[in-house]
Amino acid sequence: MTEHDGPARYGHLDCNSPIAAWRFERHVEECAAASPGTIVDIGCGWGELLQRITERVPGARAYGIDSDVALLERGRAGAARRGLDSRLEFVEYQGRDWSEPADLVISIGAAHAFGTAAEALRELYGLVRPGGRLLFGDGVWNRVPDEAELAAMWPGTTLQDWLSLPDLVDEAVAIGLRPLRVEAVEQSEWDDFESQFLADKEVWLLANSGHPKAAEVREQADAHRDWWLRGHRGLMGFAYLTLGRPVG
């Protein structure tokens, strides 16, 4: 999309989940240190994390799976820029149909591709080779919202959409995974994420206030800001679980 057509999509985000640069870099380091021979990222978007990990593990073969063709194209361009295109493939696929196991499985912010978080963990467990790892990221409730709080969030949000952090970890353990690291983002990481998500629209609006689409874009930006600031802010966290699958 050109500036003339409307705002860009995810133009101000390095990746499409709330995460500080230092935490992102620690994921890269820790995932690379396990020296995975094969890596798959289900719901990878443009796969910035996948690209960075693949770059650090010279022999690894990697696959980024997503259903959004435009995001996959951005991923392919990034992989080509980094000289990774011979061993990192971006594949258009429905996440739950992917069946090729890997030493490192990543799925961040894409649990809905499988259903609930518990269903996602079960499916992803089956993709992790024994002795391998799963890096799983998903929203969590910081506390249980009441009906009015739920109604202020994105339309259609229900209590069942997320678990609490302890319940999410319990689900992973019950499936047979062991937690190597359990972490949840700070509020500032959510705020940065939402601000950068909205920046495409806000920066475009500043330069295009008389554009025929300006009213619609302003309405979308205002609604999204409300879902964030009057809705999920403080109520929702975002967890990253680094999980190991036992060898035997």
Ligand SMILES: C[S@@+](CC[C@H](N)C(=O)[O-])C[C@H]1O[C@@H](n2cnc3c(N)ncnc32)[C@H](O)[C@@H]1O
């Ligand atoms: C919140 S984004 C996270 C992207 C990426 N993991 C990241 O952290 O930058 C969720 C991604 O899941 C993808 N997705 C949603 N449903 C999917 C499905 N059924 N199969 C594959 N990908 C899916 C979306 O296209 C989107 O790129």
